[in-house]
Amino acid sequence: MLIRPPCFGHGLLMGGGLLxxxxxxxxxxxxxxxxxxxxxxxxxxxxxxxxxDIGVTRADALEELARPWWRRNTRG
Structure with a gap:
């Protein structure tokens, strides 16, 4: 009978697990x-x-600064 040792590489344990x-x-x-x-x-x-120099208008900069953080990666 082959007994396998417990596996510590998954779940909440270390070694690339969920945690x-x-x-x-x-x-x-x-x-x-x-x-x-x-x-x-x-x-x-x-x-x-x-x-x-970077090709941005003041209005574009102000618009970007006013954009909420949850919409930072979207345009339009």
Whole structure:
């Protein structure tokens, strides 16, 4: 009779399981949020010449800054 040892590579245990995937998802989300906040701060601090250099109007910049965070990845 073959007895298999318990498997610790799935479920809520370490080794690529649900807990680790969930933590990785949270870390990625947190990093994306920090990056967006940083980029929006840069956009808010740009003067007219800098905006013109990147091809963005002041109205476009203000629209992007006013967009709610849950609509940041959509256009229109």
């Amino acid at each position: 680790m995937n969930g933590l990785a998802w949270l870390v990625r989300g947190w990093r994306a949020w920090r990056r967006r906040r940083y980029e929006l701060g840069l956009l808010a601090s740009m003067d007219a010449a800098q905006l013109r």
